[in-house]
Amino acid sequence: MKDRIYLDYAATAPVLPEVVDAMLPFFMSCYGNPSGIHGTGREARKGIEQARRQTAAALGAESSEILFTSGGSESDNLAVQGTAYALRDRGNHLITSKIEHPAVLNTCRWLEKQGFQVTYLPVDSYGMIDPEAVRNAIRPETILVSIMTANNEIGTVEPVAEIGEICGDCGVLFHTDAVQAIGAMELQADKIHADLISLSAHKFHGPKGTGALYIRKGTRIETLIHGGSQERGLRAGTENTAGIVGMGKAIEIAENTRTENVRKTVELRDLLIREILNRIPGAVLNGHPDRRLPNNCHFSFPGVESEALLLRLDLAGIAASGGSACTSGSMEPSHVLQAIGLQPERLGSSIRLTLGRETTREEILQTVQALTEIVADLRSMRNL
Ligand SMILES: *Cc1c(COP(=O)(O)O)cnc(C)c1O
Numbered sequence: 322m323k324d325r326i327y328l329d330y331a332a333t334a335p336v337l338p339e340v341v342d343a344m345l346p347f348f349m350s351c352y353g354n355p356s357g358i359h360g361t362g363r364e365a366r367k368g369i370e371q372a373r374r375q376t377a378a379a380l381g382a383e384s385s386e387i388l389f390t391s392g393g394s395e396s397d398n399l400a401v402q403g404t405a406y407a408l409r410d411r412g413n414h415l416i417t418s419k420i421e422h423p424a425v426l427n428t429c430r431w432l433e434k435q436g437f438q439v440t441y442l443p444v445d446s447y448g449m450i451d452p453e454a455v456r457n458a459i460r461p462e463t464i465l466v467s468i469m470t471a472n473n474e475i476g477t478v479e480p481v482a483e484i485g486e487i488c489g490d491c492g493v494l495f496h497t498d499a500v501q502a503i504g505a506m507e508l509q510a511d512k513i514h515a516d517l518i519s520l521s522a523h524k525f526h527g528p529k530g531t532g533a534l535y536i537r538k539g540t541r542i543e544t545l546i547h548g549g550s551q552e553r554g555l556r557a558g559t560e561n562t563a564g565i566v567g568m569g570k571a572i573e574i575a576e577n578t579r580t581e582n583v584r585k586t587v588e589l590r591d592l593l594i595r596e597i598l599n600r601i602p603g604a605v606l607n608g609h610p611d612r613r614l615p616n617n618c619h620f621s622f623p624g625v626e627s628e629a630l631l632l633r634l635d636l637a638g639i640a641a642s643g644g645s646a647c648t649s650g651s652m653e654p655s656h657v658l659q660a661i662g663l664q665p666e667r668l669g670s671s672i673r674l675t676l677g678r679e680t681t682r683e684e685i686l687q688t689v690q691a692l693t694e695i696v697a698d699l700r701s702m703r704n705l
Contacts, residue, residue: 330419393521412462438509475608476617485514527571
């Protein structure tokens with residue numbers, strides 16, 4: 322597998338061996354139901370509560386403020402729908418942006434059908450949301466603002482601390498989808514004034530199908546999954562014990578190694594950006610030049626089709642992405658690239674390359690070489 326170059330870490334990351342080791346006992350010896358009062362159940366419960374402390378620590382939160390879910394999508398759904406329904410008596414207006422993940426956007430669209438009103442804020446050409454636009458959009462009936470910490474396609478990091486402060490001043494709840502941000506930057510719930518924060522384990526080398534929602538103490542929220550009293554009655558169903566334990570271990574490692582990992586990743590990312598812009602005529606970087614995720618590169622290569630480029634890269638053993646796993650394959654132009662105002666030529670010729678802790682300098686240089694040749698080749702075929 323290692324002869325392939327994986328540059329799609331924003332889509333998912335491999336589970337770390339230490340994480341697998343931490344999970345294994347919870348499939349076999351500690352198989353008990355965490356709700357059981359016997360020893361086997363108590364062991365499973367202990368594993369979950371340790372993961373809750375590890376997850377809380379990463380956000381500077383209390384354990385009681387962490388709720389485990391099936392991933393980023395469920396966390397986003399619970400945050401947006403759960404607060405909308407709980408606060409319906411106070412108002413029916415929500416604010417979000419045009420570049421959110423579909424888990425937030427489509428939840429908002431669904432809420433519109435249920436009688437809620439939603440403002441979708443525009444972004445500038447870098448994908449930045451203006452905090453003052455958030456302030457101006459807040460009305461007396463606004464109950465929630467949901468703005469992502471960092472965008473999964475173009476990597477732009479949003480001014481969430483400023484937005485959170487405005488929400489606090491106005492008495493409006495603030496949710497942020499931090500799925501791409503955790504492990505890439507410091508993320509303290511208090512510092513960004515967030516009431517709700519979505520996380521997903523598989524984006525930081527934990528298992529797929531496990532996530533968490535930070536819910537600030539005292540926040541009113543309605544449950545989406547009814548049944549038993551697991552997760553303080555907010556999410557019924559026997560816990561995914563091994564997955565939760567894996568998430569706890571993965572977030573602890575992500576935090577303990579963050580500074581060093583970010584330093585190394587930024588260096589390689591900047592090398593990739595510099596080399597591509599220098600060597601491939603007409604290449605343009607999408608997203609913000611500085612306020613971007615340490616591992617994100619997103620380029621347009623006018624005159625080349627994204628799909629063709631991705632297929633050729635795959636043949637060359639390089640895994641890249643058309644922008645987001647959730648929209649590629651559908652051939653729909655990305656809502657994020659449309660929101661930053663990319664013209665069709667740049668929109669249809671863009672790819673995302675996202676680095677991770679296993680990425681090496683050698684892989685970056687090989688990728689630059691392969692890209693340079695493939696782009697030139699595809700362009701010459703078009704001009705025949
Ligand atoms: C991946 C991703 C999600 C969805 O997380 P899942 O665990 O795959 O459901 C949500 N938001 C963002 C920003 C993401 O990158």
